[in-house]
Amino acid sequence: MKTTRAFGHIDTWVFDLDNTLYPHHVNLWQQVDARIGEFVRGWLNVSPEEARRIQKDYYLRYGTTMRGMMTEHGVRADDYLAYVHGIDHSPLEPNPAMGAAIAKLPGRKLILTNGSTDHVDKVLARLGLATHFDAVFDIIAAELEPKPAPQTYQKFLDTHQVDPLRSAMFEDLARNLVVPHQLGMTTVLVVPDGSKEVVREDWELEGRDAAYVDHVTDDLTGFLAGLGAG
The missing domain is CATH 3.40.50.1000 (HAD superfamily/HAD-like)
Structure with missing residues (x-):
């Protein structure tokens, strides 16, 4: 025990x-989650399904998808954070x-x-x-x-x-x-x-x-x- x-x-x-x-x-994070998928899809020019797979793989392996995108693809943190946190807080x-x-x-x-x-x-x-x-x-x-x-x-x-x-x-x-x-x-x-x-x-x-x-x-x-x- x-x-x-x-x-x-x-x-x-x-x-x-x-x-x-x-x-x-409240599922506020669901909004952020969706924005992350959009960012990954747009940055890597992949299908929504592939973007989702990459997003969750990086989240699990790196702690955040952002860290994975920075490490693997040279994404700037400012650009990423500004996009994914552009949500409705209401x-x-x-x-x-x-x-x-x-x-x-x-x-x-x-x-x-x-x-x-x-x-x-x-x-x-x-x-x-x-x-x-x-x-x-x-x-x-x-x-x-x-x-x-x-x-x-x-x-x-x-x-x-x-x-x-x-x-x-x-x-x-x-x-x-x-x-x-x-x-x-x-x-x-x-x-x-x-x-x-x-x-x-x-x-x-x-x-x-x-x-x-x-x-x-x-x-x-x-x-x-x-x-x-x-």
Whole structure:
């Protein structure tokens, strides 16, 4: 039986953005996913089916499709990010309950994302959470090396002077919790609540029982509220 890490010692709360701070079933990422496919198709001049195959292959192997496109085909990050994040953020709704729960957590709240700061700003504005976070570490700050690369987490920790032994990480992809757990962070996997259909790859929904996942929740707002009340 695995030992589950607790939260009493935590003074830094680290959150992924997409499918973590808003519900999976909003399927906002599905819009980004479609834009990525369009970008790959246009850049490589291949069929939609081949573009999809390449997109998912790079996502799995490189951490992001962008990293694969940069490595294999010389794509510029600025061009890619500007295109794929050109989406409609209106499906996102304000979540004052989550804001209140985050506000009650003791210490700093940071965002660690494979997306861009521009995307983060738009998402947080729609959710009404912009004032609740102290800093954002995005793919540019990571020097375009996405999670789950170990050096990305280390650069994040160094940049924001975070003690991993006093930190918690919230993520929707279990594989992105492997390194945080190895570093000593308390890890929380945020999963779909099962109420609505979600568009995800099978591997993206795996890992709930992994040794590097300390906690699993399908209701982040309720989970955080419980911590703040503790």
